[in-house]
Amino acid sequence: MRLARFPTVRGRLLALLVAIALPIAGLTAVAALTTYHTVIAAIELAQSRTADDFAVRTRVWHRGSQRVLLASGSLIAQGGMAGENCAAAIRATLLRIHGYQAARFILADGRTCFASVDPALGEAEVAAVAADQATLPLSPSRTKIPLPPSRFDQVKIGGVERLVTQVRMDSDAALREALLLADPDLLDQVFELGDAGEGVNVALVSRGESVIMHRPEPATDDLSWLPEADSFPTENRRWEARSRSGQMRSYAARLVTAPDLYVVASFGNAPERAARMQFLALLIAPILTLILLCLVYLRAIDRHCIHWLRGIESAARARSTEPQVRAVIAPEMPSDIRSVAEAFNTMVDEQEVRQRRLQTALDDNRFLVRELHHRVKNSLQVVQSYIGLTKRDYRDEARLALADAETRVHVLSAAYRFTLADGEMQPVRVDLFVEDVVTMITNLVRTRDQWVTSRLDTDATLSVDRVIPLGFLLVDVASRVLRSTPGVSLTIIVQDVDDTTLEVALEADRDIAPSAPPKMFAGLVAQIEAVQVDQPEGRRLGSWRIRHVA
Structure with a gap:
């Protein structure tokens, strides 16, 4: 068998x-x-x-x-x-x-x-x-x-x-x-x-x-x-x-x-009749004895083996909800099963010690990362302020170049500000981030006869590594159009296509002759993991679809 x-x-x-x-x-x-x-x-x-x-x-x-x-x-x-x-x-x-x-x-x-x-x-x-x-x-x-x-x-x-x-x-x-x-x-x-x-x-x-x-x-x-x-x-x-x-x-x-x-x-x-009774006694008595032996054997298995094994199993399964639970150790346990239970408890103790150490290291690491990002955000704000002060001393093309640089630094600063809003790294809401970028473009890039507005209809979130290239893409397209077309009005549209996809598009109030994007533009699209749906044509300056986690 x-x-x-x-x-x-x-x-x-x-x-x-x-x-x-x-x-x-x-x-x-x-x-x-x-x-x-x-x-x-x-x-x-x-x-x-x-x-x-x-x-x-x-x-x-x-x-x-x-x-x-x-x-x-x-x-x-x-x-x-x-x-x-x-x-x-x-x-x-x-x-x-x-x-x-x-x-x-x-x-x-x-x-x-x-x-x-x-x-x-x-x-x-x-x-x-x-x-x-x-x-x-x-x-x-x-x-x-x-x-x-x-x-x-x-x-x-x-x-x-x-x-x-x-x-x-x-x-x-x-x-x-x-x-x-x-x-x-x-x-x-x-x-x-x-x-x-x-x-x-x-x-x-x-x-x-x-x-x-x-x-x-x-x-x-x-x-x-x-x-x-x-x-x-x-x-x-x-x-x-x-x-x-x-x-x-x-x-x-x-x-x-x-x-x-x-x-x-x-x-x-x-x-x-006596012979038949003897036959039945010789036949039934041993069989009943075997059946009784089987029942006693099963009872002994359940009581002295399965019962304790199930106790160890229950303790192992309860660890997910009750971290302090341990396998029961009793004097009447068989020695080999008691040894297994003691080994299980020792393993749990060692695991808890390792988890505490790992948690401490993780907390330290999170603190260091948070401090690092705070330093990056503060540094970016310092850089943005320095560019803003320097911009006052220049006119014409130099001033526009510094304004464009200040806007890109603001994209970095805003992205880190949103991702560290609660003191922990977290995904950035696209609508809030885009609205902040639009405000900065309005304040730094446009002229008095130009307008930049937004139409936002999404609850999607993106990680900081993807939301920064998205901000750069919007700034790049808007900056090129605002520089080349006086009196133009731009609209940045962000809306959900479905539960896992959002679409980002830019439209002007007039037909715009398309211009070749810089070489880094394709890298930004790839970093966002976006797919371009519409090429620049007429009033449409382009649209991209980005998949995200719902």
Whole structure:
């Protein structure tokens, strides 16, 4: 990131903070999402293993009952027992094993041995159950130890549920077939949940989705925890579905005997909710922390950096109106910013010292310049008076030449008088200056039959360096005309053309033959920075336009 793109200190620090915070926020989001998926996968695996665990427990119980049948049938076949002796031996075995209700064995020679400890289980009823089970598929075998084909199921005899274990042997075996009926309560220990967790239901379900065994034990007709679908997707082992009570729950199923007997486990969504809350906590808490850190960081920038920098800036800007203002220096300022403020105040102090020195030198210089101009003005007045006194001793051309010289000296004297009117050098008002020059021409140059007047309509001002050549120009033109034309009347016209231009013109009361101006005339025009508009012709003696500052 190029921090130079951001013009302010605050912008650069904020951009740097964002550049650090965004990757952290991204890594936090990835970590929270990964943790969430890991926890969800662990929950799903645990739920699937729960169904597997209860399915294995059920199979272990069935394998035990299968081994009891095989062991008992083998002893009967080898002992040659038959009739009442065989039935008595089987009954004694059933009485010793609580929950076993009836057993039926068919030997290879066709002998049948049957016994029951439940009066409701007669030999005919048990034979019918054996014939019916023989027509159904055998239960899958998931053990590496070879066992004879068998079937595990649940039947209802006399309105009571019974567990069925049937074993069918090869035709050359001493035992051909064996069948055991047991009480479903024998599966109590198999379906003992222990600390499986709240909201967990496990059941052994048979054809028609009737519940054989369930933990925790529900009411007899309470099947609201089962999914709405009539069949379970046992191949997926776990799925989400709506229960018969209308709630969304997680399910896992494991087949015990295809297609009749399987284990179904139902789970509440509390673990998923907890995982989502954990995900939100892992995601939002760091992001909120980063946001809070950004806000605190911005507050710290404003309070400990921007605030003091703006104080220095305000002091610098206020210098134009409040020369005595200084940057604030406080003990709580950061040392580097305080150093800048102290350097600023030192610079201001040094600047004020230099300004005072410069002002003193400027005042001295102004005083010297003013005194110099006063001396020049006084000297010019002395020269003018000396010329005036000398003029009395001469007649004719000499007197006219001295009068002309006296008029030019008066132009210089008048210009310095007007520019130093208030004790300071300042621009000269053109109308006042021209009126004074006209008065002097009238008094010194004209004869009794000649007249010189002015028509002034301007408020323009010119510097003393430009107004002096203007006076010389007027004196030169007027003097040449008055000398060459007896009885003539001249009018000097000064008027504004616009806000930045004035026009100076001379007119006579008769046509005047133009005369060549002296060589210095062009220099006067250039010094005034004037542009000649009209050449001398007829009564018009010439006009010039001069630009000035409005």
